Amino acid sequence: MADNSSSDNSGRQQGFREPDRRQITVGGVKIGGGAAVTVQSMTTTKTSDIRNTAMQINKLAEHGCDIARVAVPDMASADAISEIKKLTTIPIVADIHFDHKLAIRSAEAGADKIRINPGNIGSEDNVRAVAKICSEKRIPIRIGVNGGSLCRKILGKYSGVTPEALYESALTNVRLLNRFGFDDICLSVKTSSVPLTIAAYKLLHNRTDYPLHLGVTEAGTEYMGIIKSAIGIGALLVEGIGDTIRVSLTAAPEHEVKAAISILKSLGLRRGFELISCPTCGRCDVDFIPIVREVERRLIAAERHNASSDRLTTVAVMGCAVNGPGEASRADYGIAFGDKNGVIFKKGKIVAKTPMRSVVEALFTVMEG
Helix, strand or coil, rough: CCCCCCCCCCCCCCCCCCCCCCEECCCCCCCCCCCCCCEECCCCCCCHHHHHHHHHHHHHHCCCCCEEEEEEHHHHHHHHHHHHHHHHCCCEEEEEECHHHHHHHHHHHCCCEECCCHHHCCHHHHHHHHHHHHCCCCCCCCEEHHHHHCCCCCCCHHHCCHHHHHHHHHHHHHHHHHHHHCCEEEEEECCCCHHHHHHHHHHHHHCCCEEECCCCCCCCEEHHHHCCCCCCCHHCCCCCCCCCCCCCEEEHHHHHHHHHHHHHHHCCCCCCEEECCCCCCCCCCCCCHHHHHHHHHHHHHHHHCCCCCCCCCEEEECCCCCCCHHHHHCCCEEEEEEEEEEEEECCEEEEEEEHHHHHHHHHHHHCCC
């Protein structure tokens, strides 16, 4: 394990992925080592319900999810993984707590990665057994440290949950796996506090070279959860920290994927469409919000249809003449409104002027032409 604590990060560019960091492979999906940042989510179905779990995973994949995690609280859930994999196309991570035998059975059933907190699955012999099966089957392990489940010894040493406590917990578990000859590892140190989470991940990034799974855990309902996740995950990604992300929401899991992808797009780290629109004000002479919503709906549909796109396409919809022409002309495609008509831009040039009632159709005609 490399120690990079003295390295100078001042020259890191926005969105830059560091190729000299370790890389793991999860069912063919690469994490770390300069690979693109991947999106993960977790199913809410009972994993033993094979049909509904597979349906939810496929829905996540349709929304752009790269890796799906499933809860494994019992042997029936572990056994279900082999059947679920036959019905799905993206890698599956088995989420294990308390019982190391569930990790072993999940690995035998074909899980593409095992997520454990070694501190809560019992003795060192239990950890050794998990490391052995994962090594034999070339399955990586994510050491998932959460602020709510740190051991008493570390909590006592640091007088509570601190960045150093999270870091030490992660590294203690890394050394334990290393002792058993296992080093195909990804790390996460999640808490519900955005500043605490950011500080802990920075320690890991600066002092180790393992790939990092980013997230703000127990972030809340969709509204607050997206805000906390965008700040926490985004602040790290913009400094080049992090290799895979999960937005945790008390909401349908596909909403986590949509939020995660939006975070990546805002940083130029994900392909597809990015919608730029103004907040509207009293200068606007059109019924602006429904127009923007319709453009967004059609962009989402177009993105799913054209999943092979290898670039980020910007689309601006602006309500008045103050910033409208400038933003619309700088985007790949745009609409700028004035006197209840919309001016359509393509690559900085005006290509059409259209009444409000037909402006969305005109925009997509230009985009598809």
